[in-house]
Amino acid sequence: MVYTAVxxxxxxxxxxxxVINKNRDSISMRAGDEIAVKKILDIRDFPDSPDKELxxxxxxxxxxxxxxxxxxxxxxxxxxxxQFTKRALEAGKHVVTSNKELVATHGPELxxxxxxxxxxxxxxxxxxGGIPIIRPLGQCLAANEISGITGILxxxxxxxxxxxxxxxxxxxxxxxxxxxxxxxxxxPTADVEGHDAxxxxxxxxxxxxxxxxDYRKIQTQGITKISLTDxxxxxxxxxxxxxxxxxxxxxxRIYARVSPAIVRKEHPLANVEDVFNAIVVSGNALGDAxxxxxxxxxxxxxxxxxxxxxxxxxxxxxxxANTWKMPEKDNMMDPQEVNGRYFVRIRVxxxxxxxxxxxxxxxxxxxVKANNINLEDELAFTTPxxxxxxxxxxxxxxxxxxSIRETVNVIKLLED
Amino acid sequence: MVYTAVxxxxxxxxxxxxVINKNRDSISMRAGDEIAVKKILDIRDFPDSPDKELxxxxxxxxxxxxxxxxxxxxxxxxxxxxQFTKRALEAGKHVVTSNKELVATHGPELxxxxxxxxxxxxxxxxxxGGIPIIRPLGQCLAANEISGITGILxxxxxxxxxxxxxxxxxxxxxxxxxxxxxxxxxxPTADVEGHDAxxxxxxxxxxxxxxxxDYRKIQTQGITKISLTDxxxxxxxxxxxxxxxxxxxxxxRIYARVSPAIVRKEHPLANVEDVFNAIVVSGNALGDAxxxxxxxxxxxxxxxxxxxxxxxxxxxxxxxANTWKMPEKDNMMDPQEVNGRYFVRIRVxxxxxxxxxxxxxxxxxxxVKANNINLEDELAFTTPxxxxxxxxxxxxxxxxxxSIRETVNVIKLLED
Numbered sequence: 001m002v003y004t005a006v007x008x009x010x011x012x013x014x015x016x017x018x019v020i021n022k023n024r025d026s027i028s029m030r031a032g033d034e035i036a037v038k039k040i041l042d043i044r045d046f047p048d049s050p051d052k053e054l055x056x057x058x059x060x061x062x063x064x065x066x067x068x069x070x071x072x073x074x075x076x077x078x079x080x081x082x083q084f085t086k087r088a089l090e091a092g093k094h095v096v097t098s099n100k101e102l103v104a105t106h107g108p109e110l111x112x113x114x115x116x117x118x119x120x121x122x123x124x125x126x127x128x129g130g131i132p133i134i135r136p137l138g139q140c141l142a143a144n145e146i147s148g149i150t151g152i153l154x155x156x157x158x159x160x161x162x163x164x165x166x167x168x169x170x171x172x173x174x175x176x177x178x179x180x181x182x183x184x185x186x187x188p189t190a191d192v193e194g195h196d197a198x199x200x201x202x203x204x205x206x207x208x209x210x211x212x213x214d215y216r217k218i219q220t221q222g223i224t225k226i227s228l229t230d231x232x233x234x235x236x237x238x239x240x241x242x243x244x245x246x247x248x249x250x251x252x253r254i255y256a257r258v259s260p261a262i263v264r265k266e267h268p269l270a271n272v273e274d275v276f277n278a279i280v281v282s283g284n285a286l287g288d289a290x291x292x293x294x295x296x297x298x299x300x301x302x303x304x305x306x307x308x309x310x311x312x313x314x315x316x317x318x319x320x321a322n323t324w325k326m327p328e329k330d331n332m333m334d335p336q337e338v339n340g341r342y343f344v345r346i347r348v349x350x351x352x353x354x355x356x357x358x359x360x361x362x363x364x365x366x367x368v369k370a371n372n373i374n375l376e377d378e379l380a381f382t383t384p385x386x387x388x389x390x391x392x393x394x395x396x397x398x399x400x401x402x403s404i405r406e407t408v409n410v411i412k413l414l415e416d
Numbered sequence: 417m418v419y420t421a422v423x424x425x426x427x428x429x430x431x432x433x434x435v436i437n438k439n440r441d442s443i444s445m446r447a448g449d450e451i452a453v454k455k456i457l458d459i460r461d462f463p464d465s466p467d468k469e470l471x472x473x474x475x476x477x478x479x480x481x482x483x484x485x486x487x488x489x490x491x492x493x494x495x496x497x498x499q500f501t502k503r504a505l506e507a508g509k510h511v512v513t514s515n516k517e518l519v520a521t522h523g524p525e526l527x528x529x530x531x532x533x534x535x536x537x538x539x540x541x542x543x544x545g546g547i548p549i550i551r552p553l554g555q556c557l558a559a560n561e562i563s564g565i566t567g568i569l570x571x572x573x574x575x576x577x578x579x580x581x582x583x584x585x586x587x588x589x590x591x592x593x594x595x596x597x598x599x600x601x602x603x604p605t606a607d608v609e610g611h612d613a614x615x616x617x618x619x620x621x622x623x624x625x626x627x628x629x630d631y632r633k634i635q636t637q638g639i640t641k642i643s644l645t646d647x648x649x650x651x652x653x654x655x656x657x658x659x660x661x662x663x664x665x666x667x668x669r670i671y672a673r674v675s676p677a678i679v680r681k682e683h684p685l686a687n688v689e690d691v692f693n694a695i696v697v698s699g700n701a702l703g704d705a706x707x708x709x710x711x712x713x714x715x716x717x718x719x720x721x722x723x724x725x726x727x728x729x730x731x732x733x734x735x736x737a738n739t740w741k742m743p744e745k746d747n748m749m750d751p752q753e754v755n756g757r758y759f760v761r762i763r764v765x766x767x768x769x770x771x772x773x774x775x776x777x778x779x780x781x782x783x784v785k786a787n788n789i790n791l792e793d794e795l796a797f798t799t800p801x802x803x804x805x806x807x808x809x810x811x812x813x814x815x816x817x818x819s820i821r822e823t824v825n826v827i828k829l830l831e832d
Contacts, residue, residue, distance in 0.1 A: 019559050019701050029626055030558040124556065130702040132548075132556030140540065140548030142446040143435050143722030210445055268708065271687055285435050285719035286546040286709065292684065293705030303701035306559030315731055 001034045002313050005062040007084055008075035009042040009055065012098050012125070015302030016072055017051050020309075027306065031313040035306075038068055059084070063091045070309050073097040078105050089113050089121065096308040098125035098301055104199035104215045107206065111323045122308035127153065127200040128277050130300025131293040135311075137207045137281065144283025146208040150246040150414070153200040155275035155295040156184045156191035157223050157243040162273045165231050165240060171224060183275055193222035194243060194258040201245035204279070205256055209249050212324040213256060217332045221259040229373060230409055233343065233380050236370040239264050242272070244414055255333040261414040262343050269414070336389040341415065343368065345380045345408040346398060353403035354379055361397035377405070382413060417450045418729050421478040423500055424491035425458040425471065428514050428541070431718030432488055433467050436725075443722065447729040451722075454484055457500075475500070479507045486725055489513040494521050505529050505537065512724040514541035514717055520615035520631045523622065527739045538724035543569065543616040544693050546716025547709040551727075553623045553697065560699025562624040566662040566830070569616040571691035571711040572600045572607035573639050573659040578689045581647050581656060587640060599691055609638035610659060610674040617661035620695070621672055625665050628740040629672060633748050637675040645789060646825055649759065649796050652786035655680050658688070660830055671749040677830040678759050685830070752805040757831065759784065761796045761824040762814060769819035770795055777813035793821070798829060 004020075006013045017037050020027065028034045039062050040054045049055065062068060071088040073095055075081040081102050088095050089110065097103065102110075103123045114121035124134045137146070152158050156178055163174035175192065178184035190196045202215035223243050234241045239262045247256035263270045268290050272278040277295025282288050294300045348354035358365055358381060365381040383391060391410075398404050420436075422429045433453050436443065444450045455478050456470045465471065478484060487504040489511055491497040497518050504511050505526070513519065519526075519539045530537035540550045544567075553562070568574050572594055579590035591608065594600035606612045618631035639659050650657045655678045663672035679686045684706050688694040693711025698704050710716045760781075764770035774781055774797060781797040799807060807826075814820050 015701075023559060023561050023700070026561050026626070027559060030554070130699075131705050132552040135556050136548040136552060138446070139727060140551050140723050141719070142726045143439060143443060143719040145439050145442050210442070268687075271684075283546075283719065284439070285431075285715040285722075287713075287716055289547050289707070289709030291705070291707060294703050297703070299701040300703055303557070303559040303699065306701075307556050310558045311555060 001036060002031070002070065003036055003038040003068045004070040004072055004309060005039040005041060005065075005068045006037055006072045006074060007041045007062070007081075008073065009040050009044070009046060009049070009051075010074060010076070011298045012301050012305065013040070013042075013072070013074035014051070015298035016074065016305050019299060019302045019306045027310060031310040033313050035309060035313060038065065063087055068093060070094045070096065070312055072305055072309065073099060074305070075099070076101065078102050082106055085110055085121075086113065089117055089119055092117060092119065094120045094122075094312045096122045096305055096312070098123070098305055100126040100196070100199045100203060104202045107203070108212045108324045108326055115323050120312050122311065123203070124308050125301045125304035127203055128279060128291065129155075129293070129295040129297055130303050131277060131279070131291050131295065132304070132307075133204065133279050133291050134207060136291065137204060141281060141283050141286060141289070144285045146249070146281060146283050148246065148248045148282040149201065149204050149208055149279060150244060150269065151201065151204070151279035152242055152269055152272050152277055153245045153279070153295065154191055154194075154197040154243060155277055156188065157197070158272065158277070159183045159275045160192070161223060161226070161241060161243065164226070164228060168228060170228055171226060192224055194220045197243060197245040198258045201247055201256055201258060205247040205254060206324045208247075208281070209254055210325060211327050211331060213247070213254055213331070218256040218258060219335050223260050225409060226260050227409070230345070230411065232370045232373055233345070233368050234262050236368055237262060237343075237382075240270050241411065242269060244269070250333070253333045254331050255335070255338050257335070259412055261412050263414045267414065337387055339385055339387055341385050341413045342383045342391055343380065343411045343413060344383060344395070345378060347377050347405040347408055348379055348403055349377070349405060350403040351376065351379060354401070357398060357401050357403060361394040378408070417452060418447070418486065419452055419454040419484045420486040420488055420725060421455040421457060421481075421484045422453055422488045422490060423457045423478070423497075424489065425456050425460070425462060425465070425467070426490060426492070427714045428717050428721065429456070429458075429488070429490035430465075430467070431714035432490060432721050435715060435718045435722045443726060447726040449729050451725060451729060455481065479503050484509060486510045486512065486728055488721055488725065489515060490721070491515070492517065494518050498522055501526055501537075502529065505533055505535055508533060508535065510536045510538075510728045512538045512721055512728070514539070514721055516542040516612070516615045516619060520618045523619065524628045524740045524742055531739050536728050538727065539619070540724050541717045541720035543619055544695060544707065545709070545711045545713055546719050547693060547695070547707050547711065548720070548723075549620065549695050549707050550623060552707065553620060557697060557699050557702060557705070560701045562665070562697060562699050564662065564664040564698040565617065565620050565624055565695065566660060566685065567617065567620070567695035568658055568685055568688050568693055569661045569695070569711065570607055570610075570613040570659060571693055572604065573613070574688065574693070575599045575691045576608070577639060577642070577657060577659065580642070580644060584644060586644055587642060608640055610636045613659060613661040613674045617663055617672055617674060621663040621670060622740045624663075624697070625670055626741060627743050627747060629663070629670055629747070634672040634674060635751050636673075639676050641825060642676050643825070646761070646827065648786045648789055649761070649784050650678050652784055653678060653759070653798075656686050657827065658685060660685070666749070669749045670747050671751070671754050673751070675828055677828050679830045683830065753803055755801055755803055756807075757801050757829045758799045758807055759796065759827045759829060760799060760811070761794060763793050763821040763824055764795055764819055765793070765821060766819040767792065767795060770817070773814060773817050773820060777810040794824070
């Protein structure tokens with residue numbers, strides 16, 4: 001019998017207890033041993049919980065109990081969760097978590113500590129909910145040099161963008177709808193500003209490239225500025241707008257970015273709708289592989305946590321090979337030097353004159369005309385492929401020109 | 417240093433050597449040790465091979481060499497490959513393979529032998545080429561009770577069906593095209609008759625349900641009878657025709673089937689085109705997850721083989737938990753008792769009379785009219801949901817009726 005403790009009895013934590021109870025037989029068959037929850041630590045009261053016999057407010061009941069060998073941390077955040085994770089590892093207990101914020105922030109330190117202690121620190125559930133992605137990246141694709149990851153990693157924003165495109169709702173309406181359905185929190189900042197996706201792409205990139213990618217260095221832009229008009233232009237380009245998290249490794253340096261992107265409809269990510277997530281991984285032997293499923297939710301996320309627990313039980317201590325090398329120098333590419341193409345919308349006073357200015361600022365642009373949009377005071381175009389620096393130089397040339405009022409929006413095109 | 421030997425220097429075998437050499441650094445980082453190929457066993461001569469120093473025709477050079485701890489079997493078939501696999505395991509060597517035929521046929525025995533010896537017998541590459549699916553099924557989704565698997569598991573037939581639908585080629589033209597492009601073998605039977613997909617769904621099902629599913633008991637039908645007319649009808653139903661391999665576990669019994677199926681365009685498998693494979697796994701905690709990528713090819717398949725080798729090196733002997741329980745009694749559902757809906761085409765002498773007969777034979781059918789098809793001597797419809805037995809009873813009622821010439825085709829609808 002292997003005893004675990006669950007720290008934090010919220011949505012995911014209670015889901016973990018539920019999955020362990022519900023699938024007891026198949027879990028013990030897979031793990032080669034029975035797995036049981038011995039304690040649940042939470043400072044709150046849950047008088048009606050079916051698990052109330054296991055609940056405790058006293059951390060010592062967990063950390064002081066030598067029979068508990070695996071701790072599940074589903075507290076979230078980087079305060080108490082960080083303290084408790086260190087304390088668990090120092091007490092000789094393996095730790096499994098769904099806490100992307102903690103992994104993205106203190107991953108290198110916690111992985112190192114786990115390794116020193118001969119323990120595992122596993123976090124399959126931190127990215128992609130129930131979609132297996134962390135372990136496939138680290139293990140199944142281990143024979144590949146991974147060159148890139150491109151994903152839809154945040155279900156909330158994907159739901160909002162899907163509602164906008166399909167139902168013609170504007171951003172704030174679609175956000176309200178997401179909140180009503182429980183897909184967005186009361187304070188939606190972390191989702192809609194891209195912070196959640198940013199931490200996730202940082203974790204995936206750290207595993208894929210085997211060195212720590214600091215989420216604080218990732219260019220991050222959310223979806224709050226995306227309008228229905230932008231979507232109509234995208235449609236005219238036979239594309240959709242998605243919040244894309246991506247990273248590439250080129251010549252030893254890493255480029256990572258979270259931003260809205262215009263995605264051609266034939267791209268596999270274009271069909272990923274509603275709260276679903278998908279991750280495309282590019283390897284030098286494999287080519288591209290895609291992983292798709294529900295990126296959040298109580299039981300999917302809990303099932304990923306429990307899979308990590310099973311892995312620990314099966315492999316008893318031989319899991320800790322993953323440590324993230326801290327880069328000796330800055331390992332990130334200068335975003336200004338990264339090539340790309342952009343969709344640009346500008347408000348103009350005089351279309352013909354403005355068009356001449358645009359052509360001289362950007363070179364050969366492609367004009368985008370949308371069926372339903374016939375704004376005399378607007379022009380839309382895609383730029384030739386160039387660095388972000390050149391793009392910004394182009395945009396700055398549009399300023400202070402009489403025929404041009406302002407730049408309305410700039411959205412990157414997703415290229416392969 | 418971990419020494420491996422490769423048995424069979426064909427497409428996959430030479431790819432394995434290539435991947436091990438090409439990604440040497442990242443592989444040793446992942447594995448925690450260097451991995452090298454010490455011997456390659458093949459009865460053929462390869463005078464121009466870059467690996468000719470490693471080639472041998474003497475099996476004893478492999479099995480008698482105690483420094484070789486992992487054997488890669490890429491011979492194929494169930495003759496020599498079977499003998500050599502047993503010999504390797506008996507000599508205390510781990511075995512990794514891409515040989516789906518051998519795994520589907522002798523998997524239980526070889527897994528048992530490996531377990532007894534404290535060794536691993538791994539076969540990630542046997543299904544889905546480079547797509548990680550075997551390990552995710554056994555490990556990442558271990559906390560789920562898996563209720564079903566639905567996949568496009570054969571790239572050759574998917575390429576042929578894609579060519580038919582997109583380019584309007586008929587089956588034999590599309591097959592020739594596939595052969596010219598190296599996607600189909602000179603003798604295409606194993607692919608086009610569904611045997612390849614059958615072995616693969618047998619392997620996936622054995623892992624998912626943790627008991628051996630004998631491929632010889634799986635209803636298997638290929639794509640040779642699919643015509644362009646069938647595809648036009650599918651289009652009229654806003655669907656496409658795919659060769660679908662699927663299995664379900666219900667009330668302790670397993671149903672598995674390989675056959676052409678009519679797949680609604682909004683289903684994630686409908687967009688899987690050309691030689692790509694995709695597998696949808698349904699778990700009781702996870703919901704659905706999909707794995708997508710190149711299902712064949714030298715380097716993708718080789719990268720899956722090498723990932724298994726890395727896994728063995730990392731976990732040194734703790735991998736062999738997977739054994740397939742041999743079912744005590746027949747674990748397969750009677751196909752006759754399985755529910756479904758079917759698309760049926762019949763040739764008629766008199767449409768009105770035939771329609772009356774159809775309605776009385778099947779109950780409330782839905783008539784299917786295709787835009788470009790206006791055959792006075794034909795009727796097409798989908799049946800209500802019923803068991804296969806009831807379907808066959810209905811079909812038999814159409815026989816010997818004056819207004820009906822013959823049943824042209826019957827194709828199952830893919831339901832969730």
